[in-house]
Amino acid sequence: MQQNMPQTLGLNRLLGGAIGVIALVSVLSSGAVLITGDQLREATDARSRSNQLIRALDNFRAAMLNQETGLRGYLITGRDGSLEPYRTGRLALDEAIDRLRSLIGQDPERTRLLADAVAAARSWQTEVGEVAIRIAADPAKRDEAVHIEANGQGKRLFDTFRERLAAIEGLEGAVRTALAERVVRGERNESVALWGGTLLTLLICLGIGVAINRLIVQPLVRVMSFVERVGEGNLSDQLEVRTGGEVGRLGVTLNAMVAGLSDLARTNRAATADLNAAAAEIR
Template sequence: MPNTFGLNRTLGGAIGLIALLTVLSGGAVLLTRNQLQTANEALTHSGQVIRALDMFRAAMLNQETGLRGYLITGREGSLEPYRSGRPALDAAISRLRNLIGDDAERSSLLADAVAAARMWQADIGEAAIRRSADPATRAEAVDIEADGKGKAMFDTLRGKLSAIEALEERMQAMQNARVAQAERNESLALWGGTLLTLLICAGIGFAINRLIVRPLVRVMGFVERVGDGDLSGQLEAGTGGEVGRLAGTLNAMVSGLSDLARTNRTATLDLNAAAAEIRASAQEQAASVEQQFAAVQETAATVDEITHSGAQIAKRATEVIATAQATAQTSRQGLRAVSDTAKAMEAIREQAEAVAGNIVSLSEKTQTIGDIIETVNDISERTHLLALN
């Protein structure tokens, strides 16, 4: 038997190939999905950093606005933006440090911005507020705020914050590119995997139709023809595996059935010929028996006639005896006639016994012939049943 792939290996290989392609496609989609998630997380992080930078700027702007208002009006209420801006600045600095983490470049820029902000708070904001509280030094407080040092500090922290923002914007642009690439990769993996799966499924369907379905259809048609009694055809065993072995087995079975049918037909013909001969012999025996039976009937009629004649002879013998006294010669003649008649009757009796023996023998032969005819009829019925099968 050649080493061929069976149906279970073929179907198992097809299912395994589809499963492998599905796993690979799913892995590619999962990988691109992870890249997309990472890029989105980086974008979210950059957005949080930029919002924290805006909080930093807003807190410093509120402090500068509150300080200017206080210097212009001299009212304590004007310092409210300045006072609310200090904790907001601390919160923004803390959030930025948490968001930036161990990044050296961003940490250095943030440290410079925080240093400029703290210097402005100490040298400009707090100094101007202290001097502004005393009318004698109020003019100095205005000069401190109007001096270019505060603007330089603001320019420094704005520059550092803008540098951090520029880094985050470049990071966002890069992550947006990664997101777009990841989306393209994901779409390519999905569509490519789907297309390959469809192509493989189509190829597997074509292979199954060619290697399994079509041979099975041919086998079923061949089996139907065999079921209708056509034992003359042969099935082409062109494929391997179970279908090929099935075709070979069916061919061997049909060949055996054909040989058996020929043997049965020959045996049936022989049995029919023997039955015909036995039937002819039985008919001849029956005709002979009928002839012998007619002879027996004729013999019986003759015996009846002889018996009737004997009765008449006995009557005549009585008359002869009656008249014997008249003449002796007539008596002797009558005695001789009686003796001859008795001998004839004895001979007739022996012939009747012989005929009865022949009748018994013929009856036994007739019984034997009846048994033979019954056996022949039984054989004929079985032969007819075998021929039908």
């Protein structure tokens, strides 16, 4: 004898929908966290590049100052060892220029300002530094070399590259302010996405738990209580069916079963009474 498979669409739909909602919220929350995390990393990387640019500008200034210090020391002492700051400053300047070009990239305004600063620095090296060193190599011409270093041209070139570097730093200051705001906003958005997604997931889980308790657990508790009463011999009760789906069908089936048992019990009692009456007549 074949039996029809029970229909469990309602319960499956409830549980499947609950799992689907939790999965969807988790995916959306994870996606939001990833997006805000990427935005925060971009802002942090940009701020790091800005900090490196500021340090490179400081290195440019320090390299030129070291060259000036070394040149003046050589002009005063005439000793070749006094030129060590000048030589190290030249190397440091080349490194600072390369670093600045890499950090500035294709920005036209900063590129123009850097080109002007580099031109002024190179002019100081070739027109002041190298010329003064070459002339000062002859002790008799040291006064002439000192005059070249002090005639004002070197100061003008120093002022030129300092102004250009300060202009780059000013432009970068506005960028740094915007980047700081982006970082703060990114951190806030990441926290909102993380904690908001977590809170939403917890609320959905709580709602699903309440729904399962109301639609499944409580009806099953009533069913079990009804079954216990039937087991104790109470065939007069009927289970109040408040829900549909599998639990509701279970309640209807139990009511039909109990009604059948009650009818069977009445039939048995009637048959027993008839047998007792017939036996009494025979006696």
